[in-house]
Amino acid sequence: MTDREPIRLGIDLGGTKIEGIVLDARGRTLARRRVATPREDYAATVAAVAGLVAALEHEAGARGSVGGGIPGAVSPRTEPLARTTQFPSSSLILM
Secondary structure, three states, X not given: OOOOOOOEEEEEXXXXXXXXXXXXXXXXXXXXXXXXXXXXXXXXHHHHHHHHHHHHHHHHOOOOEEEEEOOOEEOXXXXXXXXXXXXXXOOOXXX
């Protein structure tokens, strides 16, 4: 794979695990990894996601765009994610 072939990375940030997948332009799986989610440590969680993305890109042999998902409730009044298991005192704002 060259850097010119588009790849997409998906990150699932859950309460117990962070899982990532790399797909090529045809939707074929190029790499998949899973790591434990750090508990109640925002900086460690961000570092774990960044490390997972770097490892997946290295394994795939290319860099790509990243999309992610986390469980939580969206506040109907303010719209940002109001509550998550990863960030219970959440000041996390998603656009």
